[in-house]
Amino acid sequence: MSTTTHVSVPSKRSLIYRLPVISHLRMSAGLQRGMLVVGLVLTVAFLLTAALAPLIAPFGFSQMADADGDFPTQAAPGGKFIWGTTVGGFDVFSRTIWGAQTAVAVIVVAVLFSIFIGVFLGLVSGYIGGWLDRVLVVLADAVYAFPSLLLAIVMSIVISGGQSSLWGGIMAAAISITVVFIPQYFRVIRAETVRLKAEPFVESAKVIGASTWRIMFKHVFRNATRTLPLIFTLNASEALLTLAGLGFLGFGIEPTKASEWGFDLNRALSDATSGVWWTGVFPGVAIVLTVLGLTLVGESMNDLADPRLRTRRKAKRRGGKAAA
Amino acid sequence: MKTNNVDTRVDGAVLSIKDLEVTFTTDAGEVAAVRGVGFDVAAGEVVAVVGESGSGKSVTARTILGLLADTAVARGAVLLKGKNMLTLGPAQLRAARGEDVSMVFQEPSTALNPVYTVGWQIIEGIRAHTKISKKEAKARAIEVLRKVGIPEPEVRVNYYPHQFSGGQKQRVIIAAALALNPSLIVADEPTTALDVTVQAEILELLRAVRDDFNTGIVLITHNMGVVADLADRVVVMYQGKIVESAPSVELFANPREDYTKALLAAVPHLGRHSASAGMSERSGQDKEVLVEAKDLSIVYPGRLGSPGFRAVDEVSLKICAGEVYGLVGESGSGKTTIGRAIAGLNKISSGSLKVLGYEMLDYKERSFKKLRQDIGFVFQDPAASFNPQLSIGECVAEPLLVHRGLDPRAARTRVNELLEAVQLPAAFAQRFPHELSGGQRQRASLARALALDPKLLIADEPTSALDVSVQAKVLELFKELQAELGFAALFISHDLAVVDMLSTWVGVLYRGKLVEEGIGSQVMGNPEHPYTKRLIASLPVPDPVEQAARRAAFLKA
């Protein structure tokens, strides 16, 4: 197996081809490529929507009236309000567009926090070992086994008492999600570190007399973090789902401070009973498409990174053993 | 799969391969793995197909059972008892597998399903072909387990694979292959994963299968000793083609083709080219003692009260400056553990181990670090011993950076010197490890180990992952460099012939104990300890005539 793990490292190609997503795209083939492309398109669309929200959205996220007077409530899609309005008189289309911004902010903050803390802890714990490692592993396992939504609820109670302003809300949601994700990054990086620690190339650095820090960063870190883009995308989607779950339970950001899809879905529940579908379907579809896009990118990268799962362009599979 | 219509069976032949071509479709277009191969196998005949990596021997073997990947296209004919395996439909193919032809695999521990009993796995094969009750099938499974020499087969039939030793697992796989009494068995490197002593038993079993059941055997192997021991006829393959095909005795005595000659010349032959030929006493004992172990024991702790595993058991040995110490033993003998302990990769449990005067019992990385520049280490797996993210140049320069603090430019000059010393072009410094072949990587590994002119080099099975011809070149290089630079070396290997070629003083390890020590040629030629005797007797030599005599002597003993 050891030989196959190194295959994916290109060498003297220009830097751009070594960037995670681009190198994956080049490596892909057939259906896998199709899935990756769809994922990338959805993800880019999501990011663009977030960036261009002020240009796209006809109204503000908390706007309930304009020069023509108050917006109608529960107006069916059509005319001025292409996706209809909510029971409170918000424009569904505008709120769905603005929601992308909130989602991006929370995802970025949450994933950055958890990557830094989780990766550092995982690397140190896995490489140094000993008691610190054991304690951290038990801790991480305990938290990991716990329903992440419940933990996020507890955290958001701690941080904001459950209700908050725009940035307060975003930070609360992001930190809640971070706490849930640190154990995941920790586990992945630690497992990878422990595996790499036994690899001959790390041992040969040890035999040479390289310092612990040099080994940890030059040899272990650079190899252990190759899976990070993958965890990044998978966790980004999980972060969004957790945010939506929090919002749905009323622990998100208040509707007047920012737009948040989960919260809107909560409000849409009672609408659905009376057949008003547009208040729920649009933010719901927004969540689904975003998560779908991120997950497709992550999954494809996972398959491409794992020689067991990668389709080579009509390549030999079992025939590979011919080299034996 | 397309086929030319080559029909009718060759008289007396169980298997007849004609003009076999196998191509794989890859990124780079079509790659021919097998190009125009043809040979016959008669009932009760062992035909060895030998060759190095990429020779197409395994692909040929799989084609016989129709086990090729979807992307492979085979042309020509593989006639098995008159049926062309290349044209059979899935159902007919399934009927032929197990019934007419079956297979023995390289790695017995992965070829058995860990979650089913061995009996279940044998019965699966039987019941796939004959509609008999489970009870009857089980009786047959017991029967065939008895035939391959599994003791108490009535009980063992209900055992899971992990309850058997490696050799017994291979017996079970042979039993499964024999279950329906096929006319042909394809054995793909059947002893490569096994220790020599176990290998001898399995070879004996295969011989018995051939003689007792008149089964034809296609033996795929890279080991010329195994060929000499078992094969009636030999087919030598190189890059998908047959180079030479001849009866075994003839091929070894009078190889016609240059490739065959070179291949045979590269095979280490026990008793030839001994490094200690003509020596009568251990040399260089007046020089500095680099490594000294006294009653050294290394125990891997068990979990939660279960007893630990004693990998090294009260071993005493000494390595002096400039001396090549050869350490041989089978898997689990503790040879690697000793090497790693000397390099400070394993902690020692009791006794004393002095490395360059440093007592390893009080090992602290900080105080040992300075001594590391005098110790080089070459690992077994050349693919895994380089950081895939760094270039070969960076890897080789690492010791210079760590101990000498050389700036990259000064290091580059030295790296080029080193690469030249191991006969690699200087341009290889820019390459990444995966762009090198196994032999090249092992040379680079040697360059890195020698970067600081160490007093001691530890080489842990440095050539066992390499092809024979590559191994010969790396060993030659090692010898030259040792003579030139004069470093002491601990050479660890399971291969007696290789150890004898390189080292003057040899120690034999068995289950953690050093059972015998002495001058290489004497240990190999006149072993004293019963285990050493058995080890040497079970090593097949690449010469059918000599091997037949050795076997006769071995069986008598």
Place this chain on the structure above:
Amino acid sequence: MATTINLTENPAVTPPPTRPAAKAGGSFARYLLTRFLLIFPTIFILVTLVFFLMRVTGDPITAALGGRLTPDQLAERISAAGYDRPVIVQYFEYLGQIFTGNFGRTISDNRAVTEVLATYGAATAELAVNSLIVALLIGIPFGLLAAKMRDRWPDALLRVFAILCYATPVFFAGLLLKLIFGVWLGWLPIAGRAGVNAELQLTGLQNPSGIFLLDALRSGNMSAASDVISHAILPAVALGLLTAGVFLRLVRTNVIGTLGRDYVEAGRSRGVSEYRLLTKHAYRPALIPIITVMGLQIALLLGGAVLTETTFEWKGLGFQLAQYLTARDFVAVQGIVVLLAVIVALTNFIVDIIAALIDPRVRF
């Protein structure tokens, strides 16, 4: 080389997705014991974590009633409940109480938390089991199919389906199901666990199990049973689909792994049919990691149950939790969260034992 195997890593401490237990040597009894003992630190850590986190922000009474009572009244309630003492004292008292099964009393409706747990636990269990059945029925066969048809179009479709299952928040799936099957088609009820009549009949039984379907069948009340089933379908599908996606991917990946192993090739070389190779030779060894990871999904399932129950007004623990959250009744929240933690820890233990039982390397 065999001697370099890392013998120090304790597999029980790191639930690995690939291999649940020691490869050799460790007797099963010892594995059972260590794995069992590991439950306690897990629960202990979670209880501690939740307790201190909830207490950092202040006392529960201010959170629940602050603004509605005068400062004096608040202070009186706080001191009566003992929340004015040092946190560490409260912590040890809380530990002691939990040990004796006392989870405190809710602030908003002054009930014992244990009573809340007993009343609503059965409903959550029923939902969890129903959706687990849905998840297994979809996940395992389709996962096997996807593995077998790997990288062809049925596989691609199934994978997109699996990702969609995961990408759809359970409350949005619920909303869609309600809209389509409840509101537009009118086939199924959209809220609650049973109709009013059936619910009255079932809760009026002697010694009810709380699991409506069981109670209905036991009392021979077939109309109630069919009513219960019709109510159970949508929530079970909504939550089941979420987990089904995870199971499908899990089965697919692991079976692809085992399909490429030598022992499957060995079976093929003996003439075993492709169907048996898939369903026996490849599936069974894949099952060990599959079950281990499925156990970890219990957490996902319970988290999802909170949302599902809220969506369908399914009166279980999750529904209650959401109610108490809205009421800022953190004593109740803490009680329910701790209980769920215990359930997760216990389920993971049981699942690990099952996984170990399948693996003969642990059993013998």
